[in-house]
Amino acid sequence: MTVGIVGAGQLGRMVALAGYPLGQRFVFLDPAADACAGQIGPLINAPYDDEAALAELAQRTEVVTFEFENVPSHAVESLARQVLVYPLPDTLEIAQDRLHEKQLFGELGIATASYEAVDSLEELRTAADNLGYPALLKTRRLGYDGKGQSLLRGASDVEAVWNTLGGVPLILEAFVDFERELSLVAARSRDGTMACYPLSENEHRGGILRVSKSCHDVRFQAAGEAIAEAVMRRLDYVGVLAIEFFQSGEELIANEMAPRVHNSGHWTIEGAETSQFENHLRAILGLPLGSTAARGCAAMVNFVGRLPDIATVTALPHVHFHDYGKAPRAGRKVGHATIACTDPKHADEVLTRLVALSDACSRGELE
Numbered sequence: 001m002t003v004g005i006v007g008a009g010q011l012g013r014m015v016a017l018a019g020y021p022l023g024q025r026f027v028f029l030d031p032a033a034d035a036c037a038g039q040i041g042p043l044i045n046a047p048y049d050d051e052a053a054l055a056e057l058a059q060r061t062e063v064v065t066f067e068f069e070n071v072p073s074h075a076v077e078s079l080a081r082q083v084l085v086y087p088l089p090d091t092l093e094i095a096q097d098r099l100h101e102k103q104l105f106g107e108l109g110i111a112t113a114s115y116e117a118v119d120s121l122e123e124l125r126t127a128a129d130n131l132g133y134p135a136l137l138k139t140r141r142l143g144y145d146g147k148g149q150s151l152l153r154g155a156s157d158v159e160a161v162w163n164t165l166g167g168v169p170l171i172l173e174a175f176v177d178f179e180r181e182l183s184l185v186a187a188r189s190r191d192g193t194m195a196c197y198p199l200s201e202n203e204h205r206g207g208i209l210r211v212s213k214s215c216h217d218v219r220f221q222a223a224g225e226a227i228a229e230a231v232m233r234r235l236d237y238v239g240v241l242a243i244e245f246f247q248s249g250e251e252l253i254a255n256e257m258a259p260r261v262h263n264s265g266h267w268t269i270e271g272a273e274t275s276q277f278e279n280h281l282r283a284i285l286g287l288p289l290g291s292t293a294a295r296g297c298a299a300m301v302n303f304v305g306r307l308p309d310i311a312t313v314t315a316l317p318h319v320h321f322h323d324y325g326k327a328p329r330a331g332r333k334v335g336h337a338t339i340a341c342t343d344p345k346h347a348d349e350v351l352t353r354l355v356a357l358s359d360a361c362s363r364g365e366l367e
């Protein structure tokens with residue numbers, strides 16, 4: 001079959017790399033002419049809402065999926081009239097808007113930070129009075145990697161923060177005093193079968209994911225899976241979905257969800273029986289899902305800004321290097337490395353080394 005992927009960044013690229021051994025072909029749509037998945041498959045270079053490009057994508061493929069959820073809903077609906085589209089357009093609509101996402105979580109009884117929708121300075125003042133400080137003001141749409149959000153430490157910040165973000169629909173969230181950030185990556189097939197990966201424990205730097213570790217925590221695994229199941233059933237979801245949580249005490253508090261393969265699941269390429277990329281494809285193609293069991297301990301470190309020397313990374317035992325084929329640029333994810341092995345002590349030692357290399361890259365040093 002030929003699979004269409006909306007978005008031709010590293011996520012689309014890794015989906016295709018997982019799909020070639022399954023005999024699948026791929027066509028990408030992306031507004032950037034140099035989008036990195038274009039190096040490994042045909043790229044339709046056009047805006048996401050270009051009707052002629054959408055028609056071409058539909059015509060050249062049997063099923064279309066997304067590596068990027070912020071595609072205009074009329075474009076997704078147009079595609080869905082012409083070709084099989086997974087996940088369903090309604091799902092993307094919800095996942096594009098932090099308010100709709102939180103309302104869905106609330107409807108399903110899933111805990112979230114307290115929040116209020118904010119559309120004016122007056123509403124921001126009232127919401128901040130109600131929620132207290134600190135609080136985070138976020139754009140409802142198009143926020144990623146910590147962009148489109150500002151912290152309010154006290155009443156004196158309200159006006160300045162409004163001046164930075166105001167003018168688009170916003171949401172104010174109470175600040176969650178969390179112990180850890182966890183995420184659950186789950187797959188659901190066309191026939192409703194589900195498979196969940198072990199939770200990932202995630203660390204961010206400057207709002208960008210830096211480290212994800214597979215986390216064998218029976219306390220939270222069942223709770224995370226129950227949440228994913230409720231969300232996926234409600235959305236009649238097909239494909240891979242990631243839900244990000246804050247762990248606070250004994251509770252999992254849902255932060256947001258991504259209707260696609262997720263950065264915190266990259267360790268599954270070498271660290272799980274079947275990667276999130278392959279399972280996303282199996283799900284949308286109507287194939288049986290593969291086992292999500294971890295192969296020992298696994299962790300992933302992102303390289304942001306530039307890549308370290310490939311020989312330095314590949315010299316480390318049980319380490320795998322992923323170069324996305326992107327030009328270096330400050331704040332840009334350009335690759336990652338995974339450590340996957342059965343010895344937790346070795347994994348921790350190597351992880352420390354990889355984090356040091358990643359830090360040096362972000363500081364712009366050559367390794």
Ligand code: AMP
Nearest residue numbers: 113136145146173174175176204255256
């Ligand atoms: P987000 O774009 O919602 O994933 O937020 C980016 C990062 O900001 C998260 O990974 C957290 O580290 C932090 N963050 C977001 N929302 C909250 C919150 N309500 N309370 C505390 N930290 C938060």
